[in-house]
Amino acid sequence: MRGQVVAVSLIALALVLLPALAPRDNVLNWVFLALLYGALAQSWNLLGGFGGQVNLGHAAFFGLGSLVTRTLWLNQVPLPLALVAGTAAATAMGVIIGAPSLRLRGPYFAIGTLAVAEILRITTANALPEVSFLPTTYLAGYRLLPRYYLALGLVSAVTFVAWWLTRSRFGYGLAAVREDADVAEAIGVHAFSHKLLAFVLSSLFAGMAGGLFAYYHVSYYLQFPFNPIWTFDALLITFLGGAGTVWGPLVGAGFFLLLRETLALRLVELHLLIFGIVFVLVVLVFPGGFVAAWRALATRSERSLQ
Amino acid sequence: MSSILLQNAIFGLLVGGLYGLGAVGLSLVFGVLKMLNVAHGELIMLGGYVSVWLFTLWRVDPFVSILAGGPALFLVGAVLYQALFRRLIHFHEEHKIKNSILIGFGLALILQTVAILVWEADERAVTPSYAGSVFALGGVVVPLSRFAALLLSFAALGGLHLFLTRTRYGTAIRATAQDEQAAALSGIPTGTIYLVAFALGSALAGVAGALVSVSDAISPAIGLNWTLKALIVVVLGGMGNIFGTFIAGLFLGVAESLSGFLLGNVYREVVGLALFLIVLSLRPQGLFARG
Amino acid sequence: MSGDGPELLEAEDLSKSFGGLRAVDRLSFAVVEGEILGLLGPNGSGKTTVFNLIAGALPADRGRVRFSGRDITREPPSFRTRLGIARTFQLVRPLPNLTALDNVLVARLYGRGRSTALRTARDESLDLLSLFGLSQKATTSAHALTLAERKRLEIARALAARPQLLLLDEPLGGLTTTEVSAALAQFRRIQAEGITLVIVEHNVHAVRSLCDRVIVLNSGRLIAEGRPAEVLSRSEVIEVYLGKASRAALQ
Numbered sequence: 001m002r003g004q005v006v007a008v009s010l011i012a013l014a015l016v017l018l019p020a021l022a023p024r025d026n027v028l029n030w031v032f033l034a035l036l037y038g039a040l041a042q043s044w045n046l047l048g049g050f051g052g053q054v055n056l057g058h059a060a061f062f063g064l065g066s067l068v069t070r071t072l073w074l075n076q077v078p079l080p081l082a083l084v085a086g087t088a089a090a091t092a093m094g095v096i097i098g099a100p101s102l103r104l105r106g107p108y109f110a111i112g113t114l115a116v117a118e119i120l121r122i123t124t125a126n127a128l129p130e131v132s133f134l135p136t137t138y139l140a141g142y143r144l145l146p147r148y149y150l151a152l153g154l155v156s157a158v159t160f161v162a163w164w165l166t167r168s169r170f171g172y173g174l175a176a177v178r179e180d181a182d183v184a185e186a187i188g189v190h191a192f193s194h195k196l197l198a199f200v201l202s203s204l205f206a207g208m209a210g211g212l213f214a215y216y217h218v219s220y221y222l223q224f225p226f227n228p229i230w231t232f233d234a235l236l237i238t239f240l241g242g243a244g245t246v247w248g249p250l251v252g253a254g255f256f257l258l259l260r261e262t263l264a265l266r267l268v269e270l271h272l273l274i275f276g277i278v279f280v281l282v283v284l285v286f287p288g289g290f291v292a293a294w295r296a297l298a299t300r301s302e303r304s305l306q
Numbered sequence: 307m308s309s310i311l312l313q314n315a316i317f318g319l320l321v322g323g324l325y326g327l328g329a330v331g332l333s334l335v336f337g338v339l340k341m342l343n344v345a346h347g348e349l350i351m352l353g354g355y356v357s358v359w360l361f362t363l364w365r366v367d368p369f370v371s372i373l374a375g376g377p378a379l380f381l382v383g384a385v386l387y388q389a390l391f392r393r394l395i396h397f398h399e400e401h402k403i404k405n406s407i408l409i410g411f412g413l414a415l416i417l418q419t420v421a422i423l424v425w426e427a428d429e430r431a432v433t434p435s436y437a438g439s440v441f442a443l444g445g446v447v448v449p450l451s452r453f454a455a456l457l458l459s460f461a462a463l464g465g466l467h468l469f470l471t472r473t474r475y476g477t478a479i480r481a482t483a484q485d486e487q488a489a490a491l492s493g494i495p496t497g498t499i500y501l502v503a504f505a506l507g508s509a510l511a512g513v514a515g516a517l518v519s520v521s522d523a524i525s526p527a528i529g530l531n532w533t534l535k536a537l538i539v540v541v542l543g544g545m546g547n548i549f550g551t552f553i554a555g556l557f558l559g560v561a562e563s564l565s566g567f568l569l570g571n572v573y574r575e576v577v578g579l580a581l582f583l584i585v586l587s588l589r590p591q592g593l594f595a596r597g
Numbered sequence: 598m599s600g601d602g603p604e605l606l607e608a609e610d611l612s613k614s615f616g617g618l619r620a621v622d623r624l625s626f627a628v629v630e631g632e633i634l635g636l637l638g639p640n641g642s643g644k645t646t647v648f649n650l651i652a653g654a655l656p657a658d659r660g661r662v663r664f665s666g667r668d669i670t671r672e673p674p675s676f677r678t679r680l681g682i683a684r685t686f687q688l689v690r691p692l693p694n695l696t697a698l699d700n701v702l703v704a705r706l707y708g709r710g711r712s713t714a715l716r717t718a719r720d721e722s723l724d725l726l727s728l729f730g731l732s733q734k735a736t737t738s739a740h741a742l743t744l745a746e747r748k749r750l751e752i753a754r755a756l757a758a759r760p761q762l763l764l765l766d767e768p769l770g771g772l773t774t775t776e777v778s779a780a781l782a783q784f785r786r787i788q789a790e791g792i793t794l795v796i797v798e799h800n801v802h803a804v805r806s807l808c809d810r811v812i813v814l815n816s817g818r819l820i821a822e823g824r825p826a827e828v829l830s831r832s833e834v835i836e837v838y839l840g841k842a843s844r845a846a847l848q
């Protein structure tokens with residue numbers, strides 16, 4: 001326990017000091033991406049890992065956050081306000097989709113979220129087909145540093161929420177709902193409101209990550225953040241690292257980006273294939289991901305020491 | 307005005323027949339196995355490529371290709387079931403649905419990437435001699451190949467219905483869907499039944515894919531869109547209800563086409579979403595389900 | 598309609614159908630505060646369905662449920678638990694990937710008179726676990742427990758919600774004779790603490806020794822009510838409960 005606290009503090013300190021230590025922007029850029037993906041995966045994990053509800057349309061919330069933030073920001077709205085508006089839009093969407101579909105058992109929630117994401121993507125592609133460029137006045141002042149610290153703040157906030165889920169009444173209630181919603185109800189946990197609140201938190205942070213993406217990227221198609229690949233990456237990262245664990249999505253994000261950069265050098269399409277296969281294997285054969293593997297190793301070595 | 311409306315409705319009906327057929331396989335698999343294969347659209351995409359392939363290699367008519375697309379996807383489905391989905395069959399229901407969704411999601415990415423590697427990312431089309439032919443019916447223009455595709459969709463559905471109600475095997479599938487334990491006790495090899503049902507659902511996707519290729523281009527990216535249509539249709543029709551699913555497909559096709567005409571094409575997809583959310587909140591058992 | 602004391606729970610004209618099958622058919626009965634009521638009936642007679650209607654896991658087609666005088670017919674199950682109705686399941690349902698301690702802890706955090714402070718709730722949950730001989734298993738995942746342990750865990754979990762009314766669905770099924778007598782002693786202790794019990798049980802000896810009163814269902818309808826010894830000797834009860842053949846064997 002104490003060792004864990006020390007390790008986390010050290011890593012946090014290193015991340016805070018990194019811009020001063022790393023001379024080259026591409027290192028900082030890489031870590032920025034790891035933080036962004038880590039935050040997005042962690043936001044999926046809040047509901048998918050801790051709450052057991054499979055959201056297949058996470059990109060919708062990421063995309064909506066980015067769309068609203070980008071549009072407002074480029075229309076002279078101050079960035080903090082634009083970020084808040086983007087986050088609020090994603091959260092509101094979460095309530096609208098979550099309220100009907102989380103009431104039902106079975107696959108309705110997964111279907112509902114997938115449908116919403118695709119329809120938003122197609123509609124955005126139809127209605128706003130242009131590339132969104134940062135105007136030259138914005139480009140002149142562009143620096144990676146504030147984006148980096150925003151990402152660090154975001155990942156810390158969403159990970160704090162994940163940590164809170166492991167040691168709060170609400171977190172225990174949510175775990176009970178994940179395990180068996182009927183039993184949870186029978187011991188006093190209102191299953192629906194727990195799922196809905198977890199979903200709202202999840203879409204809130206996904207929207208924020210989308211806003212950060214809009215603030216970060218110089219030029220992209222507005223439909224791009226709605227692409228289902230964002231959902232897939234969030235799922236892959238979460239499952240690789242360990243769904244329903246606090247550190248899994250962060251470990252998974254680091255690993256994912258390392259692997260992607262290595263693979264993408266030579267095998268542009270193949271890396272998607274490999275990720276797809278890895279994902280299916282993890283779900284089928286090793287649902288606990290890295291963190292579970294690590295824990296299993298740790299307890300085994302503890303036993304052998306005794 | 308009204309004849310344009312009618313024209314749009316007819317066109318929607320023709321597209322809707324494909325939506326229905328595209329969704330029936332998904333509905334069958336869900337009804338029997340309680341698994342949701344969200345890679346179903348990718349199976350439709352593969353069915354489309356079978357037809358594109360046969361056409362480019364040997365000029366095989368796409369309607370004839372159904373005879374290859376169905377069996378080919380039956381085999382693909384059988385392999386996928388044995389390799390992946392079989393492992394979930396004895397999970398607790400909620401757990402089974404959840405894991406089948408996750409696996410299907412990964413599988414969709416795998417199949418799409420494989421299609422890009424094999425056939426490249428761009429669109430392929432089948433161009434038989436009758437591709438552009440139409441006939442007029444009381445002032446309404448009907449594309450010949452789409453009309454034939456609709457008739458064949460009906461035929462495929464009728465065939466499925468006869469198979470499920472009139473054959474021993476079909477009866478065994480229905481019995482297993484209703485109560486696995488009772489079916490197993492009465493000597494039905496439920497393991498094989500699950501395999502066949504899954505493969506049959508895939509075969510229906512293969513047939514749907516071949517029919518899609520008659521009038522639409524095929525590309526690796528179309529899978530997700532077809533999965534989406536199929537899911538919306540399955541929810542509208544009632545999960546696991548095969549006839550409801552088919553009618554819901556026609557309904558969605560007409561609704562999309564009319565709203566595209568009345569509201570503008572940009573928002574035609576939104577109509578599917580709105581319908582979907584309304585049905586989910588007010589009638590989650592589906593529009594066309596009893597009770 | 599029943600013995601002494603105020604009525605804690607009243608079911609009035611309750612019905613529930615599944616498709617064409619009437620699982621519970623216009624059933625009325627009351628549970629008196631402080632008693633142990635046996636709910637009897639042959640397989641498929643609707644006992645578990647009655648529990649589901651009382652606990653709120655299923656909505657009633659018609660009729661009302663009143664608890665402490667309050668109409669709870671439309672309330673969700675979690676609300677009923679917080680009011681003071683707790684239950685166990687016929688097929689034990691632990692929260693499989695949570696530890697035994699956490700299974701009890703959730704109920705302690707959410708049930709009636711809940712402790713909102715995590716530490717207090719955890720201490721109280723540990724006490725409950727030791728009361729049920731599960732201290733050693735506190736950090737074991739619930740799915741790794743034996744059937745007898747899971748059954749005890751489930752009762753501990755229900756008690757953690759501090760119920761006034763506890764519904765036990767075949768709590769003795771699958772237990773050995775020693776485990777059964779330990780469980781019966783446990784139930785009496787629970788009653789002594791002022792908790793009212795309704796118990797579904799096929800074990801006739803247990804019912805005789807434990808229950809103050811029994812009601813008997815057949816095809817979802819009430820066919821008998823009274824003291825266990827008296828009711829169990831009525832010929833119409835023996836007939837539905839054991840079948841004609843066994844009646845002959847019994848005599």
Ligand SMILES: Nc1ncnc2c1ncn2[C@@H]1O[C@H](COP(=O)(O)OP(=O)(O)OP(=O)(O)O)[C@@H](O)[C@H]1O
Nearest residue numbers: 615618620638639640641642643644645646647687
């Ligand atoms: N969720 C359900 N859906 C459909 N039918 C049900 C459902 N629950 C119970 N039934 C049916 O209702 C009838 C009563 O079932 P119930 O479980 O209440 O009986 P029981 O008295 O508890 O039986 P047992 O002693 O076997 O536990 C049975 O015929 C059963 O098959």
Ligand SMILES: [Mg+2]
Nearest residue numbers: 644645646687
């Ligand atoms: Mg029962």
